[in-house]
Amino acid sequence: MKPYKFEDLPDIIGELLTRIDSIEKLLQENKLNAVAANDELLTISEAAILLKLSVATIYTKVCKNEIPANKQGKRLYFYRAELINWIKLGRIKTITEIQQETELKFNSRKPFK
Missing domain, CATH: 1.20.5 (Single alpha-helices involved in coiled-coils or other helix-helix interfaces)
Structure with missing residues (x-):
């Protein structure tokens, strides 16, 4: 220096x-x-590629309100961030995480009088 x-x-x-x-x-x-x-807007084909699902599967999930979608006329659109958040919400917890949550719930409960 x-x-x-x-x-x-x-x-x-x-x-x-x-x-x-x-x-x-x-x-x-x-x-x-x-x-x-x-905020990128995706078509159903682009959403299918992102999610690695078929277009038919996505249509089914939209009909069952299982996936976040936007409809304009006859077309479906998806926000990339919403789809990624949707994937994150479906995360399966590990046994350790479930045990920790259970312990927290039982420890925070008020004792019976």
Whole structure:
């Protein structure tokens, strides 16, 4: 690391501020791209590819209200983020997680009087 002099401080601070500004811009661009990706609207074919299900299976799940969907006219649309959240909600808990939940419920109950 180069030794700096007191006279160099204004230049160094200016360089740091420039770098911080560029980092903030990159972070904001990444955040906007992430939001746009989550709000991406999918057709039924695209949803089938994402979920690795057949189109017929998706139609069945929509009819049974098992999957989040949007209908405009005769067409179905899906938000990528909603489908991913739907998948996450179907997660099967491990035995350890079930035991921990059970212990928490029993420990938080009031004793009988």
